[in-house]
Amino acid sequence: MSAPAISESQTALPATAKQLAYARKLAEQQNVVLPWEIQQDRQALSQWIDTQRTTPRVHDTRPSSKQVAFAERIARIKRSAVPDECFRDRNLMSRWIDSNKPR
Structure with missing residues (x-):
């Protein structure tokens, strides 16, 4: 059986x-x-x-704290403000930093 x-x-x-x-x-x-x-x-x-x-991870699109701190430091040096929309998108923040870095 x-x-x-x-x-x-x-x-x-x-x-x-x-x-x-x-x-x-x-x-x-x-x-x-x-x-x-x-x-x-x-x-x-x-x-x-x-x-x-x-599977690729879903990344947060907000800027990192280091990006924000660096952008704010640049804004103080240039006596200007970081646009609000830059605080919502990492890529916008990166572009703003690149275009406003002191040379």
């Missing part, structure tokens, strides 16, 4: 606590949803993690 067939879902191992914590952190950083079904299977979660790690 042969052994009863075991379905793939019966042999799937549950995800580890470390895996789940890391996947949740990645999901938060990437601003994506971590599907419930994926969280139940160690192998599926591992594949999801690999996919998320190879």
